[in-house]
Amino acid sequence: MERKIITSAFSNLYTDQRIEKVCKTLFDNGYSIDLIGNDWGGSEKMERPYSFSRIELKSKSLKTAYFEFNWKLYKELKKKVDKNTILHANDIDALLPNYLIAKKMNIPLVFDSHEIFTEMPAVQNRISQKVWRILERKIVPQIKFMMTESASYAEWFHEKYNVDPIVVRNIPRKILVAPDIPDNNPKIILYQGAVNQSRGIDKAILAMHFIQGAVLKIVGDGPMRKMYEKLVIQENLQNKVLFIGKLKPENLREVTKTADVGISLEENNGVSYYFSLPNKVCDYIQARVPLVMINFPEMKRIKEQFEVGEMITDHKPQTIEKAINKVLQKGRKHYQEELNRASEVFCWENEETKILEVFEKASNSL
Template sequence: MKIVVSAFSNLYTDQRIEKVCDTLSRNGYAVTLIGNDYGGSVDMQRPYPVKIIRQKSTSLKTAYPEFNWKLYFELKKYADKQTILLANDLDALLPNVLIAKQIGIPLVFDSHEIFTEMPAIQGRFTQKIWRFLERKLLPNLQYMMTESESYAEWFSQKYGVKPVVVRNIPKQIKDMVTIPDNNPKIILYQGAINQSRGITQAILATQYLENVIFKIAGDGPKLKEYQQLVKDKKLQDKVQFLGKLLPDDLRKLTKTADVALSLEENGGVSYLYSLPNKVADCIQARVPLVMINFPEMLRVYKQFKVGEIIENHEPQNIADKIIKVLRNGRSYYQAELEKAAAELCWEKEEDKILRLFQQVVAENF
C-alpha cells in the first residue's frame, strides 16, 4: 500500500513528519514524501523517496498558492488507486482533497496545530482565507490526526470531526544520563524565534540572574528584534543566539542544559492548547523545565513534576522559577523525568498511527 505524504515544509527540521514516515515505512507501507524548498533545503537521506518542490516565491503571500498549485500536479503524478494520501496541516490540504476525490482514494489529515489561530496570521486578511478553507474542508474529513487532547476537543466541537491524538514527542532515550557541572549554568530555549513564545520576557529575566548563559537555538522572523533587545539591555554576556540546528545537533545541545524554558503566550488557541515539542524533547534529555500553566503543559506537570510552573510572564517571576530549578539541581528532578520519559515517547504513539492506517486500509481497499 502506497502512502503519499505532503507538507508545506523544507522537511529537514520537521521531526514529526520524519517520525510518522519512519513508523509507516518500517511497518510495510511504501512512503513517498513531498515538501518544498521555501526557506532553504538540504540533501536528506531517507529510506523512502523524497520530492522537493522548487519554489520561486520569496514571500509567504505567494508561496502558499504556488506550492498548492504545484503540489496538485505532484500528487496527480504519484497517486493511484492503491494510494493513501497524508496531508500535513491546512496549507497542504486543498490539493490533497481534490486529488482524493478525483481518484477516489482515502485521505488522512494531520493537523500539527490549529493553523487558523496561529499568532502570525491573527487579524490579517489571510486568516479569513484560511478560515474559509478550514470551514469548507474539515467537516468532510473522515480520517484525522492532531497533536494534543485540547486540539482534538477544539476540532471536534467546531467541525464535528474526531481526530486521533498523536502527540509530537521524541523517541525514548534510554542512555545513561550524565549531568554536566556547568559554570555558568545553562538556560535553554529551543524552537522557532517568533512572537508569542515568551522569548522577550525570558531575555529580560536574565537581568535578575547571575552566573548563567541563556542559549537560544532556532531561527525565525523575530530574531533580529530579539538580538537588538539583548544589545539594548547590554545582556550580550548572558544571552547567545545559536541559530537553527540540525536535529542531531539540537539533541546534543539539549542534554547540556541545566534548565529549559517553554513560556508560550496566549496568542490564540493554537498556542494555548499546544504541547510544544521542546517539552518532550527536554524530558527525554532529562532536563527540568520552567513551563507556563497552559492546559497541556499542566497536564504533564500534574502527572510528572518535571520542573516548575509559572502563572504569568513577569520577568522577575520567570527568574525566580529558574533560580528554584537551578538551586534544586537536575538531580532533584531525575526520578520524575525518568517516569515522564518512559510515558512521553514516540513508541507510545506509534500504535495509534498504525491502528488508524489499518482502519483506512480495511474501510477502503
C-alpha cells in the first residue's frame, strides 16, 4: 500500500525551510508527498522532488485571505484524499479543513505547530485572535499526532490542552566541514529572518552608533522593512546598516558563513516569541558563527550547554553594543570549539527519527 501524505500550509512555500525539510525527510523515506501552499506573498519558481501546488488567492487583506485559503483548501483536500491518506497540517491557519476532512474520512491527521499561533504579536488584541483561539481550544485537545518546534512550546500545549507534542526543532542540516573564517574589514554583524516587529532589529540598528569597524547586514524581508530603512536614514547610519533583502535558502547559507557575529534579539511580545527557538540561532551554529542572544528559555538552554556566544538580558542599545563588541574582540576563532560541539547536537539529522516515528504511528492507524 502506498503511503500518501498531503501536507498543507498557509505559506507560499518558497522560504519555508521547516516544511521543505519535513517533506524531504518523508519523501526520502518512501512516502508519497503532495504539498499544498498558496500564492500569498508571491509565487516564486521552486523545484522539489515531490508534487507541490499553490492555491491562488484573490483576497486583498490577510484576514480575508485566511478565510479564502481555508475554504479552497477544504475543497482541494476533498478532491485528493482517499482512505490511504495521512493529512499533515502546518499551524492553526491550515488546521480546520484538515481536521474536518480527517474526521469525515476517518483518516489520521498530523498537526505541526510551528509556533503558538494564537499568541503571535500579529494577531494579539484583535478579533481574529478570538477566532483562532476558539479553533485551537476546540480542535487541539482532539489531536492524536502532534509536533511542535520547542520544548517550551510542548510544555505550553500540555499545560493548556493536556496534549503531548513531539518536539521537532526547526534546525538546519549538518554542515560537515566548518567553513573558513573570513578576515572581514569591516566586521559583519548579521541579522537574518523576517523583518517584523518584536525581533529587536530597531534596537540593533541603534546599537550601531556605538560599534566601530563593523556593519550590520539585515537579510530578509517583511512588513517593518520600510520603517527600519527610514530609521537608518533618520539616524544617519546608511554606511553601517545594509538591507540585503530576501534570499533563497541556499544563498542565505553562503551569506551566513561570512558573518563575524549573528544576532537573535527577539522581544517578549507574547509567549510565542518568548518560548521560541528562532531558526536563525541554529543556522548561525551550523555556520560556526558566534551569537548574541536574548535570555529567553530556549536560547538559555543552548547557552547553558555550549559557550557559543554572549547573552543579553535587556534590549538597550548599549547592552547590545557591549555584547556584540565582546564577541568581535574575542573573534570568531575563539568560539569554534564550542560551536563545533553544538553543531553535532543542533542539526536536522537528529530530528528526522522523531518525524518518522510520528508518521509511522499515523500510518499504522490507517
